[in-house]
Amino acid sequence: MAKKKSIPVPKHSNKNLKIVFMVSVALVVLAILVGLYFSSSVLVGQADAPPVVGIVNLQQQDTYVSSVLTLTPLRFTLELPVSSAPAGAVKRYFLSLAPNDLGGFSYLIETEDGVILQDVLSAVSGGDVSILYVDDDDVPDLRVLFQSGRLTLQSAGAFLPSASQVSLIGRGARNENQDLTSLIRLREGEELKAQVVGMSVIVPMVNVTINGQPVVLTDMHSVEATHRFEGLLSWIPPAGSGAYVIDVASTVRGRTTHFYYTIAVGSVVYALQEPQFPLVLVKTDDQGKEQLNVTLKSTLDLQPFALPCELENPAVERFFSDPAVYRVYTWNGERQEAMVWTRSAPSDFFNLLPGVGYFVELGEAKEVNIQSTCSRSVFEPALAPAIADQKTLTFSQGWNLISLPGVVPQPMAGLNNNFLIVARVVQCTQSYSCIELPVSPLLIPGKPYWVYLSQPTKVDYTLRELQ
Numbered sequence: 001m002a003k004k005k006s007i008p009v010p011k012h013s014n015k016n017l018k019i020v021f022m023v024s025v026a027l028v029v030l031a032i033l034v035g036l037y038f039s040s041s042v043l044v045g046q047a048d049a050p051p052v053v054g055i056v057n058l059q060q061q062d063t064y065v066s067s068v069l070t071l072t073p074l075r076f077t078l079e080l081p082v083s084s085a086p087a088g089a090v091k092r093y094f095l096s097l098a099p100n101d102l103g104g105f106s107y108l109i110e111t112e113d114g115v116i117l118q119d120v121l122s123a124v125s126g127g128d129v130s131i132l133y134v135d136d137d138d139v140p141d142l143r144v145l146f147q148s149g150r151l152t153l154q155s156a157g158a159f160l161p162s163a164s165q166v167s168l169i170g171r172g173a174r175n176e177n178q179d180l181t182s183l184i185r186l187r188e189g190e191e192l193k194a195q196v197v198g199m200s201v202i203v204p205m206v207n208v209t210i211n212g213q214p215v216v217l218t219d220m221h222s223v224e225a226t227h228r229f230e231g232l233l234s235w236i237p238p239a240g241s242g243a244y245v246i247d248v249a250s251t252v253r254g255r256t257t258h259f260y261y262t263i264a265v266g267s268v269v270y271a272l273q274e275p276q277f278p279l280v281l282v283k284t285d286d287q288g289k290e291q292l293n294v295t296l297k298s299t300l301d302l303q304p305f306a307l308p309c310e311l312e313n314p315a316v317e318r319f320f321s322d323p324a325v326y327r328v329y330t331w332n333g334e335r336q337e338a339m340v341w342t343r344s345a346p347s348d349f350f351n352l353l354p355g356v357g358y359f360v361e362l363g364e365a366k367e368v369n370i371q372s373t374c375s376r377s378v379f380e381p382a383l384a385p386a387i388a389d390q391k392t393l394t395f396s397q398g399w400n401l402i403s404l405p406g407v408v409p410q411p412m413a414g415l416n417n418n419f420l421i422v423a424r425v426v427q428c429t430q431s432y433s434c435i436e437l438p439v440s441p442l443l444i445p446g447k448p449y450w451v452y453l454s455q456p457t458k459v460d461y462t463l464r465e466l467q
Contacts, residue, residue, distance in 0.1 A: 009399045094109070105120070105121045109142075166196070186265045243269060267285075269283060280308060308446045311373070330358050330401055355405050395459065399451070402449055412440045425452075
């Protein structure tokens with residue numbers, strides 16, 4: 001019987017990983033990993049590590065998800081950025097868990113001076129959640145969730161994404177006093193001028209970078225009465241067309257919220273230009289239509305790929321019409337197995353979709369240039385009630401191979417307005433070299449991500465067309 005190639009879910013350790021193909025006999029679900037580069041690593045998606053009993057710092061990471069808990073009392077040292085603490089500071093608490101007769105846990109939070117909170121996490125109806133105020137003000141500080149046998153701890157920075165609000169107001173000749181959208185169009189050589197406005201429960205501290213480089217704001221001032229910060233952003237793009245990402249970081253009491261914008265200069269609407277990824281450009285042609293341009297590298301190694309826009313013709317064989325493209329891999333989260341498209345052979349899927357991650361294998365080492373018509377848009381979580389053009393991303397319990405639709409980067413925490421329980425996020429670059437990311441990374445259009453979820457989730461969204 002012929003053998004069918006597949007992709008493995010990622011391994012992980014504290015170092016970069018390199019993973020090779022696993023080969024599985026056709027129609028057999030279990031796959032065999034070959035060529036393990038790090039023999040000490042544990043396969044992600046396999047057996048869970050034992051529960052961590054130690055220090056949980058919710059400033060370094062907004063969310064902590066435990067392994068499946070056993071009927072054993074646990075005690076965590078919890079470092080938490082509470083609302084009454086100065087910016088950048090944490091307070092230390094002790095969180096103790098003890099199993100109860102109902103299949104859940106009783107817990108208490110205490111300081112060295114004594115108990116300040118105690119409650120019960122029920123296992124009835126699948127789980128329980130508590131929002132806790134651990135100091136004297138009216139701002140919540142901690143979210144405790146017990147679901148599917150796992151404990152999830154979140155600081156307010158994770159479950160209160162609206163703690164800060166940021167807007168950019170145009171100050172240029174073409175956009176004076178207009179609220180700028182998440183895609184900002186500039187002519188070649190045109191200066192970007194915008195008022196950066198930040199608001200929160202107190203005056204936020206605001207910092208701006210463009211493509212990772214700090215930008216100094218001028219005419220900065222704050223209005224204490226309205227908790228408002230203002231500063232003037234002035235930036236001249238490099239010569240020629242290009243796309244650049246603005247990151248406006250608003251920090252309030254040690255919690256930082258990021259707001260992202262894409263600057264599209266000239267004909268380029270979006271660009272992914274990183275060494276370990278194919279070149280991905282979304283450009284406007286002479287007729288005003290959007291063209292997706294992809295350049296695959298001259299290598300036989302796996303190349304990560306995702307769509308930043310919707311194709312007019314999504315057929316795999318049409319998009320990858322160059323005969324050098326031999327196989328395309330993706331992942332079925334519901335069945336927890338790979339799906340493979342093979343040229344001129346029976347295949348598991350036939351269309352390329354936004355929101356899905358892929359890996360491309362060439363049959364010969366040559367540079368492959370691809371051009372296709374698509375629509376430029378920005379991902380937006382859908383609000384109730386449902387609207388006609390609403391779409392849905394379905395995440396299964398276990399591993400999912402996803403991507404971010406649209407041409408504007410988004411943090412994973414902003415994917416939906418509900419609680420998304422993300423246990424692990426892994427990014428694999430060219431050659432299937434993988435590294436584990438924080439559980440709420442910035443998602444970049446055109447990149448695939450392995451995401452492990454503790455429970456199935458649906459994310460409703462729209463792709464708003466941009467002018």
